[in-house]
Amino acid sequence: MRTLDQVVLEARVFAGLDDTFAEQLAGCSQTAGFEAGDTLFREGEPADVFYVLRRGRVALELYVPGRGELTIETIDPGSVVGWSWLFPPHLWHFDARAVAPVRAVAVDGACLRGKCEQDPALGYELMQRFSAVLLERLNATRLRLADLYGGGHGG
Amino acid sequence: MIRLDGLSRLVGALQARGYQVVGPKLREGAILYDELASADELPAGWTEIHDPGSYRVERRDDDARFGFTVGPHSWKQFLLPSRVRLWRARVNGGAPEIEEEPPPEKPFAFFGVRSCDLAAIGIQDRVLTGGRYADHDYAARREGIFVVVVDCAEPGRLCFCDSMGTGPSAESGFDLALTELVGDEHRFLVRIGSERGAEIMEDVPHEDANPADRDEASTLVDNARASMGRTLDTEGLKEDILQNLEHPRWDEVADRCLSCGNCTLVCPTCFCVGVEDTADLTGETIERTRVWNSCFSLDHSYVAGGSVRQSGRSRYRQWMTHKLATWHDQFGTSGCVGCGRCIAWCPVGIDITEEAAAIREEVGDANA
Amino acid sequence: MAVEPLLVSPGPMVPEPYVVRSRGRETADTWTIELEPVAGEAIDPEPGQFAMLTAYGVGEVPISLSGRGEGGSLIHTIRDVGAVTAELCRISRGGTIGVRGPFGTTWPLEDARGADVVVLAGGLGLAPLRPAVEGLLAERDSYGRVFLLYGARTPGDLLYPQQLEDWRAEGLDVRLTVDAGTRSWLDRVGFVSALLDDVTLDEPAVALVCGPEVMMRVTIGALQQRGVPPARTYVSLERSMSCGIGHCGHCQLGPILICRDGPVFTWDEVGGLLAVREL
Numbered sequence: 177m178r179t180l181d182q183v184v185l186e187a188r189v190f191a192g193l194d195d196t197f198a199e200q201l202a203g204c205s206q207t208a209g210f211e212a213g214d215t216l217f218r219e220g221e222p223a224d225v226f227y228v229l230r231r232g233r234v235a236l237e238l239y240v241p242g243r244g245e246l247t248i249e250t251i252d253p254g255s256v257v258g259w260s261w262l263f264p265p266h267l268w269h270f271d272a273r274a275v276a277p278v279r280a281v282a283v284d285g286a287c288l289r290g291k292c293e294q295d296p297a298l299g300y301e302l303m304q305r306f307s308a309v310l311l312e313r314l315n316a317t318r319l320r321l322a323d324l325y326g327g328g329h330g331g
Numbered sequence: 332m333i334r335l336d337g338l339s340r341l342v343g344a345l346q347a348r349g350y351q352v353v354g355p356k357l358r359e360g361a362i363l364y365d366e367l368a369s370a371d372e373l374p375a376g377w378t379e380i381h382d383p384g385s386y387r388v389e390r391r392d393d394d395a396r397f398g399f400t401v402g403p404h405s406w407k408q409f410l411l412p413s414r415v416r417l418w419r420a421r422v423n424g425g426a427p428e429i430e431e432e433p434p435p436e437k438p439f440a441f442f443g444v445r446s447c448d449l450a451a452i453g454i455q456d457r458v459l460t461g462g463r464y465a466d467h468d469y470a471a472r473r474e475g476i477f478v479v480v481v482d483c484a485e486p487g488r489l490c491f492c493d494s495m496g497t498g499p500s501a502e503s504g505f506d507l508a509l510t511e512l513v514g515d516e517h518r519f520l521v522r523i524g525s526e527r528g529a530e531i532m533e534d535v536p537h538e539d540a541n542p543a544d545r546d547e548a549s550t551l552v553d554n555a556r557a558s559m560g561r562t563l564d565t566e567g568l569k570e571d572i573l574q575n576l577e578h579p580r581w582d583e584v585a586d587r588c589l590s591c592g593n594c595t596l597v598c599p600t601c602f603c604v605g606v607e608d609t610a611d612l613t614g615e616t617i618e619r620t621r622v623w624n625s626c627f628s629l630d631h632s633y634v635a636g637g638s639v640r641q642s643g644r645s646r647y648r649q650w651m652t653h654k655l656a657t658w659h660d661q662f663g664t665s666g667c668v669g670c671g672r673c674i675a676w677c678p679v680g681i682d683i684t685e686e687a688a689a690i691r692e693e694v695g696d697a698n699a
Numbered sequence: 700m701a702v703e704p705l706l707v708s709p710g711p712m713v714p715e716p717y718v719v720r721s722r723g724r725e726t727a728d729t730w731t732i733e734l735e736p737v738a739g740e741a742i743d744p745e746p747g748q749f750a751m752l753t754a755y756g757v758g759e760v761p762i763s764l765s766g767r768g769e770g771g772s773l774i775h776t777i778r779d780v781g782a783v784t785a786e787l788c789r790i791s792r793g794g795t796i797g798v799r800g801p802f803g804t805t806w807p808l809e810d811a812r813g814a815d816v817v818v819l820a821g822g823l824g825l826a827p828l829r830p831a832v833e834g835l836l837a838e839r840d841s842y843g844r845v846f847l848l849y850g851a852r853t854p855g856d857l858l859y860p861q862q863l864e865d866w867r868a869e870g871l872d873v874r875l876t877v878d879a880g881t882r883s884w885l886d887r888v889g890f891v892s893a894l895l896d897d898v899t900l901d902e903p904a905v906a907l908v909c910g911p912e913v914m915m916r917v918t919i920g921a922l923q924q925r926g927v928p929p930a931r932t933y934v935s936l937e938r939s940m941s942c943g944i945g946h947c948g949h950c951q952l953g954p955i956l957i958c959r960d961g962p963v964f965t966w967d968e969v970g971g972l973l974a975v976r977e978l
Contacts, residue, residue, distance in 0.1 A: 188896075235880070235888065247880035250888040254897070275885050316890040320878040324911035325822030325852040326636070417712050420755070426716035426737045426795050427755055431709055462959065464944040467710030573953075576975050603948035606712070606941045610756030617756040619712065624947070631949060633939050635780040645977035653951065660954030 180205050183281055187228040188254045189305050197298050204287035208280045216257065216272040223268045224285045226258035232278035237271040249313075250275065256309065261285030332544055333537045334518050338396065339370040341479070341507075344534040345440040350477055353409060354442030355399070362388060362402040364409070367442055374399065381487045381560075381671060383680030395513045397443055400487040401670050405599030406448055409439050410472050411455065411623075417468065417606075419618040427617065434471035444480045444505070446498035447490075447668040451599035452478075453504060457662050458602050468621070477527065480508040484551040488560035489671030491684060495563065497668040499555040507532070510548040520548040561671060561684045564691075569656040571691045576648065580689045585644035587679045592625035594650065594673035594681075600666050603631065626650050655687060711944050714753040714797025717741075719790055720772055726856050728779045729823065730788040731765065734796060735772040743771065744801030746808065746830035747935065747963040750775070751943040753797030754786035761940045761958070762787075763827035764801070773798065776826035776858065802943045804963045806831040807933055808838075811905040815843040817898065817927065819918055821850050821891050821910025825858045827935050827962075828909050836871060846898055850876045850891030850910075854884045874898075892918045895925055902926035909935040912973060919966055929966040936962050936969060953978050 181202035184190050190201070208227065210216060216227065216234060227234070234257045236249040248270070251257045257280070260268050266285070292299030333341070345352050354367040357374040367373070376394040379402060380387050391398050420427035444452075456473065459466040483490075483499040492498030501508055506528035510520040520540055523529050595601040605624040610617045624631055626649050632639040640646050658666030667683070674682045717734035724730055735741060744750060744764040752775065753759040760783045766774035779788045790796060808831060816835060820828050835845050847866065851857045854877055867873045874894045876887040887894070891914060906927045908915050915934050922932055938957045941947035950957040953972045955964070972978055 233885075233887075245882050247882070247884060247888045250876075250880075250886075252887065252897070316893060319890045319892075319913070319917060322913065323852070323878075324913050325850075325856065325878070417710070422755060426718075427797075429709065429713055431713060459946055462945050464711040464946070465707075466946050467712070576978070602946070604941065605947065605949070606759060608753065608756055608758045614756060621712075624941070624949070626948065631939065634937060635778070639938070640977050642977060649951075649978075652953075653948075657951070657954040661951070661956060 180207075180281060183207075183230065184228055184283075186230060186254065187256060189256055189309050190228070193305075194301070197301055200291050200295070200298055201283065201288065204284045204291065205281050206284075208278075208282040210274040210278040210280075212274055212276050214274045214278075216274060216278075217268045218271050219268055221268050223258065223260035223266045225282050226256055226261050226285060227278075227280040227282055229253050229255055229257055230279045230281065232274055232276040232280075234278060235273050235275045237273060239271065245271070249317075259306070259310065261289075262306065332518050332540045333521055333535060334516070335370070335396075337535050337537055338373075338519065340535045341531070342367060342370045342442065344531050345442070345477060347534075348531070349437055350440035351435070351437040352440045352442050354479075355397070355402070357388065360388060361386065362399050364402075364404040364406065370396070373397070373443070378485070379487065381489045381675040383489070383674050383682050384677055385680070386675045393513045394517070395511055397481045397509075397511050398485065398513075400483060400485070400490060401445055401448065401672055403597050403672065403676055405597065405670075405672070406441055406444065406452055407455065407599055407602075409441070410452065410476075411459070411466075411469055411602060411604075413623045415468050415621050417619045417621050419616060422610075422615055422617055431467070434468065438475040438477070439472070440477035440479065442479045444478055445483060445492075445670070446480060446501035447492040447495070447670040448599050449478065449480055449501050449504055450492075450495075450497035450668045451670070454600045454662070454664055454666065454668070455602055457664065458600075461662070477531075478505045478507075478524075480505040480524075482508060482510045482548070482552055483555050484511065486555050486559050487671055489674045489682075490559050491561040491563050491669035491671065493556050493559045493669070494561075494565060494684075495665060495667055495669035496565075500552045510551060512544065512547055512551070514547075518544075520544055561669075561674075561682070563667070563669065563684045563687055565665065568687060568691070569659050572652050572656040572687070575690050576652070578690050580686065581644050581648050583689075584647055584681060584686055585642065587681055588643055588647045589678060590627040590643045590646055591678060592627040593676045593678065595625040595627060596623070597672040597676045598654075599668060599670060599672070600654075601625075605630075626653070651683060651686060654683070711799070712942065714751070714759070714799045715739075715742075716795050717773070717798045719792050719794050719796060720768070722790075722792060725776060725858050729776060729858070730779070731774060731776045732787070732790075732796070733768050733772050733774050734798060735768075735770065736798075737795070741771040741773055742798065742801050744773070745805040746834050747805035747827065748801040748803045749827075749943070749962060750798050750800030750802070751940070752777075752787055753799070754783050754790065755795065755797060757786045758783035759797070759799075759941075760784060760787070761802075761937075761943055763935070763962070765826045765829050766833065767830070776823070778823055799943060802958055804961055806834070806907055806935075806963055807905065808834045811835075811907075812841045813843065814931075815900045815904040816845045817895075817900065817904060817906045817922065817925075818845070818847045819891070819894075819906060819908045819910070819922070820848070821914040822852065822856065823858070824908075824910035824914075824935075825849055828907060829859065829862075831907050832866065832871070836866070836869060843901060843904075844899075845871060847871055847873045848876075848891065848894040848898070849873070850878070850894065850914075852878045854880060892921045895921045898925060900926045903928050903931050906932045908932060912936075916970075916973060919970065929970060932966040933963055934966060934969065936964060936973075 181198040379399040420429040505524040508522040654666040938950040945959040
C-alpha cells in the first residue's frame with residue numbers, strides 16, 4: 177500500500193518533487209473515487225479542491241443552450257483536474273464528470289494555500305510547476321481555436 | 332558565305348522541304364516572330380531600343396536583316412503556345428472516347444534564333460521532355476524543327492547572355508548559324524551544325540568563306556561579348572538568394588511590382604501552365620486545354636482554404652528565386668538566359684540583374 | 700539537336716476511364732469512392748501516392764490513394780471544396796471518372812521495418828495514411844510498437860470510424876481525440892499532439908504524419924522529444940497541381956516539386972521550407 181506522498185508523485189506535474197514538499201502536499205490530501213457518470217464538480221460551485229487523477233478519465237464540460245453539454249477537454253491519469261482553487265473567487269468555471277471510473281487523490285485547496293503562505297519555498301515550487309502545465313494547456317487550446325481541420329490540410 | 336539572294340533561297344529551300352518558316356517581322360510597332368513567306372519580310376534596316384520598361388523600334392543606317400536582338404515574342408509561341416487543345420472527347424453516357432490533338436502538320440523552321448533563345452529552348456527541353464514524362468505536344472512540335480541561328484553583333488542595353496553563358500554566339504544545337512556582315516558587301520557567314528544543315532546548303536548558292544570573313548565574324552562576336560548592356564554575377568548566386576528569403580529588398584521590389592505577369596509572358600523559359608476542362612452546352616463534347624499560367628496570379632498557389640502566396644512580395648520572390656536559384660535544384664540549370672526581355676517589358680522597369688545584385692549586398696548599415 | 704521524345708500513347712495528360720463501383724459518405728462534406736477501370740487492369744499505386752482524378756468536362760484534381768478494393772480497385776476519399784471535388788463527390792455508382800497516375804513518392808514502409816512506428820493523423824489526413832496503416836498491419840511482425848494517433852474537429856469528422864474499431868480489435872494501439880466533444884463521446888478531447896503524452900518509443904522510431912500543415916509543424920516538436928528524429932519523420936504535403944507530372948510549375952515549394960519529389964517527404968527535407976512564410 178503506497179502512502180499518499182508517494183502517490184501524488186505519480187502526477188506528471190509533481191514528478192521529482194522534493195520529499196518534504198511531497199509530504200506537505202500529502203498532508204492536505206485524501207483518496208477519492210467516482211463512478212462513471214458521477215459529477216466531480218459543477219460550474220459556479222466553490223472550488224476548494226483539485227484532483228490528481230490516477231485512473232479513469234474526467235471530462236470538462238460546458239453547458240451551451242441549444243447545443244447541450246459540450247466536452248471541451250478530457251483529462252487522463254497522470255494529470256491534474258481543477259485549477260480554479262488557485263485564485264479568488266475560487267469558483268469552478270466548468271462542470272467535471274467522470275467518463276470512466278475514477279481513482280484520484282483529492283487535495284484540499286484551502287489547506288494547500290495555507291501551507292504555501294507559511295512556506296514560500298513550497299509556494300514557489302508549486303507555482304513553477306503549475307504554470308508550466310497551464311502554459312501547455314493554453315497553447316494546445318489556442319491550436320484548437322485555430323480550427324485547423326477546416327481546410328487546407330494534408331491528403 | 333551567302334549573300335542576300337542566298338538568304339532568300341534558303342527560305343525557299345526550307346519551304347520546299349515542307350517546313351513552316353517562322354521568323355522576325357516588323358508588325359504593330361515591334362519585331363515579332365511570325366510566318367515568313369520570304370526573306371523579303373525580314374525587318375531590313377530596323378533595330379530595337381530597349382530600356383527598363385521601354386521598347387521601341389528605330390531605323391538603322393544600313394539595311395541589316397537581323398540588326399536587332401529580341402522583341403516580346405520568343406520561340407515558345409510555337410513550341411509551347413499559349414492555348415493548346417490537348418484532347419477532346421465525345422461523351423456518350425459511358426466512357427468518353429478521347430481523341431488527342433495532332434501536332435501541326437508542318438514542322439517549323441525557326442529562322443533567326445538568337446543564341447540566348449536557343450539556350451532557352453534547351454532549358455524548356457529539359458523541363459518538358461527531360462524528366463520521367465514528356466509533354467506530348469511540346470515533344471511533337473519540337474521534333475524535326477529546323478533551327479537557323481543568327482549571332483548577335485550588337486547586344487541590346489538589357490542583354491546579359493554573356494553572364495549566363497548563353498551567347499552571343501551559339502556553339503551547337505542548330506542546323507545553320509549565320510553571322511551577318513554588313514559592309515561593302517552584304518553577306519552572311521554560315522556555320523553548318525548538322526547533316527540537315529549541310530544538305531539544305533546544296534540548294535543555296537554559296538561560296539567558301541575566306542579567313543578574312545571568318546575573322547570579321549569572330550571579331551563582331553567578340554565585340555558583342557564585350558559590350559553587353561547588363562551583367563549578372565552567377566557565382567554563388569543560388570546560395571545567396573536562398574539564404575536571403577527574408578531580405579528587405581523583397582519588400583522594396585514589392586512596392587514597385589504590379590504582379591502583372593508581363594515578365595512571365597515574355598520570358599523564353601517560363602513554362603507554367605494550367606489545364607482547363609470544358610464541355611459544350613449539351614455536355615456531349617468535352618475538351619482539355621493547356622493554357623499559360625503565371626506565378627504572379629493568386630490562382631497559381633491556390634490550395635483549399637486560400638492561396639499560399641497571397642502577397643505580391645511573395646510572388647515576385649517566387650518568380651525570381653525560381654528563375655535564378657531553385658531552377659537549378661529542379662532542373663539542373665539556371666532558368667535565365669540573359670535575354671533582358673523581362674526588364675524591357677516590365678511596366679515599371681524592374682531589372683532582374685539589379686535586384687539580384689541588391690539582394691547580394693550586405694545588409695549592414697542601419698540606414699540602408 | 701532534335702530531342703529524343705519519350706512519347707507514350709496515349710500521352711500523359713490523357714486520363715483512363717474508371718467506373719464508380721461504390722460510394723459512401725464519410726462526413727458532412729467528405730465521400731469515399733471506389734473506382735474500377737472500364738477496361739484493362741487498374742493502375743497500381745502504393746501507399747502515399749496519388750492519382751489525378753478527372754470529372755469529365757469539369758476538371759481534374761490530385762487525390763491521394765486511400766485504399767485498394769477487390770481486384771485492385773482504387774479507393775479515394777474526397778472532400779468537397781470546389782467545383783471539381785463537388786462533382787467527383789456527386790457522381791453516382793456507374794458513373795465515369797478519369798484517372799491518371801500513379802504519381803509521387805511513398806510512405807517508407809520498407810525503411811521502417813524493425814522500428815516503432817507512430818502514425819499521426821489530423822482531420823482528412825487519415826485518408827492518405829490509411830494504406831500505410833493497412834501495410835503495417837499486413838506485416839505486423841516486421842515492426843515494433845505501432846500507434847495510430849488521430850484527431851479531428853468533432854466526433855462526426857472522424858474518418859472510417861468502423862475501421863478504427865476494427866483496427867483496435869486487431870490489437871492496433873489506436874488513440875483518438877477531438878477538439879470538442881459531446882456526452883456520447885467517451886474518448887479524449889484535446890489537441891492531437893497531447894496523444895503523444897503517454898506514448899513510449901524506442902529510438903530511433905519512425906513517424907508518418909499527415910494533417911493540416913500547422914498541425915504537422917507543432918507535432919514534429921513533440922515527436923522529436925519522444926525519440927523520432929526529423930530524418931525519420933515523414934509528412935505528406937499538398938499544393939496546387941495542374942499536371943502531376945512536373946510540367947505545370949504549380950506545386951513548387953522552393954526547390955522541390957511536390958508531384959515529383961513528394962508528396963511524402965522527411966521533415967529534414969521540408970521543415971525549413973515550410974517555415975518560410977508564403978514560400
